[in-house]
Amino acid sequence: MVALAPDDTLRADAEQAAASAPAPVRITLVTGEATELPSETGEFDAVVASLVLCSVDDVPDVLAELARALKPGGELRFYEHMRSPHRWAGWLKAVRRCPEYAAPSA
DSSP: OOEEHHHHHHHHHHHHHHTTTOOOOOOEEEEEETOOOOOOOEEEEEEEEEGGGGGGHHHHHHHHHHHHHHHEEEEEEEEESSSEEEEEEGGGGGGGGGGGOOOOOO
């Protein structure tokens, strides 16, 4: 598992949480931005984004980057804590139907 934190403080918090988990956790924590994932194209079976899309400036670029990191047929799962006031909020409902943001099928 690879986890991305936007800054060193959040990365340190995640490292501490992983170290104190009740079960062993094999995780690589990196600092970076969701628009430039430190990964190869098609590297991951799944991508999980929690509370990310509500905090980035360019949602379409982030979604494209997440899709780039997925293997063909991979799954993108995300959750947000609020409804966005931004115009593109309704657009997110159509993401699954939008081929340029969907991982290619195997």
